[in-house]
Structure formats: structure tokens, C-alpha cells
Amino acid sequence: MLHRGGPELPYQIIAGAVPCNSGWLTASCKIAGVTMSIEEPMVFESFAEILDYKPAFAVIGVHAPIGFLDEATPKGRECDQLAREMLGPRRGASIRSAPSRELLRGDVDSGVDAVTGILLHHYREICDEIAPYRQRTVYSVEPELAFYELNHDKPLLYSKRSEYGRDERKALLVGRLDQAERILCADLPRVKESRLIDVAACMWSARRIFAKIGHRIPENPEWDSEGLRMEIIY
Numbered sequence: 001m002l003h004r005g006g007p008e009l010p011y012q013i014i015a016g017a018v019p020c021n022s023g024w025l026t027a028s029c030k031i032a033g034v035t036m037s038i039e040e041p042m043v044f045e046s047f048a049e050i051l052d053y054k055p056a057f058a059v060i061g062v063h064a065p066i067g068f069l070d071e072a073t074p075k076g077r078e079c080d081q082l083a084r085e086m087l088g089p090r091r092g093a094s095i096r097s098a099p100s101r102e103l104l105r106g107d108v109d110s111g112v113d114a115v116t117g118i119l120l121h122h123y124r125e126i127c128d129e130i131a132p133y134r135q136r137t138v139y140s141v142e143p144e145l146a147f148y149e150l151n152h153d154k155p156l157l158y159s160k161r162s163e164y165g166r167d168e169r170k171a172l173l174v175g176r177l178d179q180a181e182r183i184l185c186a187d188l189p190r191v192k193e194s195r196l197i198d199v200a201a202c203m204w205s206a207r208r209i210f211a212k213i214g215h216r217i218p219e220n221p222e223w224d225s226e227g228l229r230m231e232i233i234y
Contacts, residue, residue, distance in 0.1 A: 012058040013039075014210045016141070016202025017050055019064065019122040021190045024050060027183045027199040028057065031210065038179040041186045041199065047125040051134070061141035061206030063198060064119075064126045065098030067223070067230035072100040079140075079232045082217045087144055091155040094144050099123055101225070132227040139209055145234035146201035149208075149215075150176055160194050169197050177204055205234050 015028035023045040029038040044050050050060060067077070075081050076097025084092035096116055103112060104120070104127050112120070130138055147156050150172040158165035173180040183200040184193075208214040214233045221231035 014059040014206040015057045017062045027203045059206045059210045060138045061202045066140040067228035139233045141205040143198040143201035
């Protein structure tokens with residue numbers, strides 16, 4: 001299922017990626033057997049640069065939708081709906097419906113919330129760069145589902161917009177992810193603490209995917225008109 005890279009390296013590299021003001025914030029770690037070493041977070045200007053990075057990432061968990069409905073549908077894709085149900089009414093509200101292909105193409109200019117509007121150019125990058133074969137390496141992940149798993153399959157109490165919520169998430173990461181502070185305490189220009197928390201969670205999900213223990217929502221995903229699976233992995 002997963003692309004393992006060339007045999008010449010004594011380790012594999014996996015990464016989490018989230019949109020940020022200056023491009024894509026990425027957190028990665030080297031994995032050799034049961035040993036892992038977290039790298040310093042980086043910011044890439046484009047998603048294409050992440051795909052072209054050498055040595056190549058064996059798994060990339062990106063906080064962005066992969067696979068899009070041709071036209072907008074109430075409540076969005078099945079995977080978006082199921083993620084909201086799992087997280088409940090409070091945390092589930094953070095799961096936005098993926099934009100439609102007609103919106104990504106610019107055929108329509110309405111029906112999008114403010115946050116999605118800000119992220120639309122990132123989503124267009126995903127739409128342009130991810131062909132079906134890329135789904136052997138690149139997976140759509142959701143930080144709130146990563147924290148759901150870290151919290152023993154229970155939604156968190158607080159929003160990440162609050163100090164309580166950020167502390168709640170950092171405590172889970174530090175408790176379960178060795179060297180998590182290397183990501184959480186990184187000093188990068190124009191990168192907010194909440195983004196560092198999110199990218200650490202995405203890397204956690206990428207590690208689970210690499211280990212073949214990630215959960216797929218839904219178990220039998222829909223396919224879009226371009227042959228892409230519409231799913232979220234955590």
C-alpha cells in the first residue's frame with residue numbers, strides 16, 4: 001500500500017504538512033526500525049516542492065482534502081460527514097466540507113466559508129498535483145482526528161483557539177510522541193503555535209499510516225471523477 005523508497009537508505013522519512021501563510025509547514029521524522037528521530041520543521045513555498053524533496057518522503061499526511069465532488073453537495077463528501085459524526089457537535093464543527101471541483105476551477109464564486117476561501121489556493125495546489133498514483137504516498141489527514149486517536153478515541157474538550165485547547169493538545173503530543181518539543185517549540189517566522197500543533201498531529205497520523213495501523217474513513221471510500229479516493233486517514 002505504501003511507497004517505501006529506495007533500499008540504499010538505512011531509514012525512511014515521513015512527514016506531516018499543513019497550509020500556512022508562506023506556503024506549507026512540514027514536520028518530518030526519520031524512521032529506522034522502532035527508532036525515530038524528529039527533524040526541524042520546514043516551510044515549503046509550494047506542495048510540488050514537498051513532492052520533489054530528496055530523499056523522498058515515504059508517507060506525507062497533509063491537512064487538506066484529496067478528491068473532490070464535481071459540484072457542491074450539502075454537508076460535503078461522505079468522509080467529511082463521518083469525521084464530524086465521530087468528533088461530535090463541538091469538535092466536529094472544525095471539519096469543513098471540501099470545495100467542489102467547479103469552485104476550484106473558478107466556475108462558481110459562492111458557497112464557501114471564510115476559512116476555506118483563505119485556503120482555496122492551497123487546495124488548488126492539491127487538486128493540480130495529486131494524481132491517483134500519488135495516493136500511494138500522500139494521504140489526507142485531519143489533526144482533530146489525530147487528537148481523537150491520541151485521546152483514546154474521545155473528542156477533546158476545548159477548541160485549539162483557546163489556551164486550554166492548545167495546552168490539551170500539546171500534553172497529548174508530548175505524552176505520546178518522543179521529541180515532540182522539537183516541533184512544538186520551533187521558532188519559524190509567521191508560523192503560529194496552533195500550526196505547529198497541527199503539523200505535529202499530521203506527522204503522528206503519517207507515522208501510523210507508515211506503520212499500516214491508520215484508520216480509513218470511510219472504510220470503503222468514494223472515488224471522484226478524476227479517480228481519486230475521497231477519504232481521511234487517522
